[in-house]
Amino acid sequence: MFTKGTYTFEPNFAPEKYVFVSNNDEGLKRFVFDLSGMGNLEIDGQGSQFIFNGFLCPFLIERSKKITVKNLSIDFKRTFHSEGTIIAAYKDSLDIAFSDAYPYNVQNNKLMFTGDQVIGKDNGGEPKRVNYPFWHLLEFDAVKREPVQTAFDYLNVQNMVVKDLGPGRVRIHFPRLKGSVGNTLIFNATDRMVPGFTVSDSEDISVRNVTIFHAGGVGILAQRSNNILIDSVKVIAAPGRMVSTAADATHFVNCGGKITLQHSTFESMMDDATNIHGVYVKIMQIISPNEVVVKLMHYQQFGFDFLAPNSKIEITEAESLITYGETTVVKAERLNKEYTRITMKNPLSSKVKVGDVIASSEQYPDVLMKNCSVQKNRARGILLGSRGKIRIDGNYFHTHCAAINLEGDGRYWFEQSGVRDLTITNNTFDNCNYGFMLGLGVIMVSSGIEEQKKAESRYNRNILIERNTFKIFNPCILSGYSVDNLTFRNNKIENTTAYEFLDWFKNMNLKNFMLTNSSNLKIEQ
């Protein structure tokens, strides 16, 4: 229990731990609230503001039970991303003005964002100042306070040529760089080192009435944990800022039990409002009929150990995402953060081949998302990838890309997905996917299935879309493939002119329903 007030936390004396956090970056990190191995604990901020300085993580909840964090706000003295105003535009270059909130320097034509902390000296004897590296640019509309409709991500921009124009102003050059004077350019963080909440291997965790103004990674990340309640949480930009968290508002990996997101606001993130999925490991070597070496493939999944003895697993063809085997792990030997050698109860199917993938076939949550609002962020609304019962009810979405995305793949991000029981009811979809940066469709299936396997695969199944309102400026409501048993009925569709119907849409033969290679579609308009 904290007396209401503003608390500032400095990293100097904080304890540190090496943690592997899925969809964020691993590392030796400092934590202010390390609630590891605890039970029946409630932290009540009573309305306090918590301000963190530097690479300092607010909450770690590891191997804990019954933990509640409530009535507080989280912000950082210096954000991990930086925001500049576009003050002039030329061919392939922009002039940007930065306020004092985003200190930087330009050396040898390179822009480096800094903070006020120094960590020793470098080998040349110069002070080694804490650096806030960036690698990604995106333009936000100054009035709508959301990504510009026609803006695209500029990635790998860390080495762009930059000229110092004197106090607070720089000129940046990058091939095909564009932007409008008066808008805000976001320089997003390279790494996701500082999530707001890191929850691992825990149970019955609640975050209630908490405002997250910023995090240098995902706002609330839970992995291998059961029963998570996000209630009356606000992820929103602080006054004077365009952006809230540098990555997703929430993210759940191999979680079980029930995940509830309710009465919450997810705004202005640099990524999705939530992403709920499992993890696939890739088969690298088949040692014997029941022994394989598997590998975690994405570097932000390294160290994600989930193949414990007795866990039930599925074996899935990477190209089609068709599961052709299920068995149980008998023995797991972790070789390092990437490789694990596992022994299985049953011999592998004769279909098995190096490159196919393995995931848990039992660790899935039921999901309820109710009375939430998602807007002003980059990318999607919610990514749903659980085999459990998923209910998305009574929410408001006004999203840059798809509002609801069913993704998952075994060759790229290695996120296990594939819904089995998804109900989408009573939501308002307000001109979603206006940015069309990651595909078409308000509700979109974009699982990683090879073209020639789509006819055969049915990765997402049993979807009911009912009593929603779709406000659309382009006709595409549903897009995707390889779906079985989808019902769309009693929804209201309203055409708007809220966004420009761009020229290039006109040749795309856009329709309301663009599902291919699917079965049992019951679409009632």
Added chain:
Amino acid sequence: MFTKGTYTFEPNFAPEKYVFVSNNDEGLKRFVFDLSGMGNLEIDGQGSQFIFNGFLCPFLIERSKKITVKNLSIDFKRTFHSEGTIIAAYKDSLDIAFSDAYPYNVQNNKLMFTGDQVIGKDNGGEPKRVNYPFWHLLEFDAVKREPVQTAFDYLNVQNMVVKDLGPGRVRIHFPRLKGSVGNTLIFNATDRMVPGFTVSDSEDISVRNVTIFHAGGVGILAQRSNNILIDSVKVIAAPGRMVSTAADATHFVNCGGKITLQHSTFESMMDDATNIHGVYVKIMQIISPNEVVVKLMHYQQFGFDFLAPNSKIEITEAESLITYGETTVVKAERLNKEYTRITMKNPLSSKVKVGDVIASSEQYPDVLMKNCSVQKNRARGILLGSRGKIRIDGNYFHTHCAAINLEGDGRYWFEQSGVRDLTITNNTFDNCNYGFMLGLGVIMVSSGIEEQKKAESRYNRNILIERNTFKIFNPCILSGYSVDNLTFRNNKIENTTAYEFLDWFKNMNLKNFMLTNSSNLKIEQ
């Protein structure tokens, strides 16, 4: 025991450990030979060649006793530094040609060195290729195969503007960049992640008849260890390369017992042949008369825990390096890799102030260096900073900067030094300090003592220099200050014209003996 042959080690399945290695970079690292917690072990390569691929550390010897490694060579498939040939020179820019041994790419005017390994994908979905970052340039003479006499380090060059000139050729731009066509430009590694040998908290360790062609850090690093024998070791550049290790050949931090370097060759390193010193921590807070919070100051010292209960410590004024107190640690509480809170047996002297430094007053080695050869490397020969008995006898030095350097300071590198019993006999100093990049003098004292404290301080004491041969092209044999009791006698001094006596030397009033603020100097020429 290995059957003689060539063994190649890949990092894929290697076990990993988070290690803090002084004067190198901390990190989660993979090791091929993890000899931790072992005793009475001999690894005999019988003349084998060990080739390591990627960020893979050869040897870890932690909390071990009586370990011998012998009869093998260590090299890396892709070196951590890169070497290019200067093929054209312009104002502030050079054209460089790289062989296939140094793969790279140029993106957005930035040069990145790569290897053949891929570690997952980045957030843009592109393969994340292992990167060999560089931050330092130095020109080597193609004929003499040593740093160019007038070359200086270019530091922080990682962001220099680079133009791709087609296969194997780039044009690099940097303010005041110079070089001669035909010479080799070394792009040295930013980090020291991969020392050849990491020896911690161990005893009776021998490395014999081992050739180290390369390491991505120090060749042999020992910390908090006693009795180390380096016998018939060669640190040399592999055929076709200009440079051997990316940092010092050997380095000893807070070691005790006896360090012996004999019958060994140290050539072509990007730093010194050896550096033997302790570590100072800085007093950050005085909590009570016998309680302080101290901090490790250099980031390559972070995690260097040496303040265990019962260890004897000295308290030293940072500006003068004068020790004004000695006591014993009663309790040590590590807060994190930077900060430790210690309780001492005796109350602090009234002189104590925040900013002063603490080091061990008992963990010093005796040192014998005999029949070794040091040449062709960047920087110094040997840095001696032990209070024990030091004998430097019968060696050959032809070094870029000082052959023997007494350094140490409490405000910059935080390396404890200050000799008490140093004998330098029967050595040949062959035109040493031809590069004059880090001060003058074949034997040089450059401890970090404030100008106004030099008269009072006597940091280095009891030095005998006898029966050596000094071949010199510039007169300065001894330089420095704050020395007590130095005898120079029966040495042979031969003047040479091996290097250019540069114009700027002429105004410096160079003399053979340039010791100031010292007492009891007995110099017989």
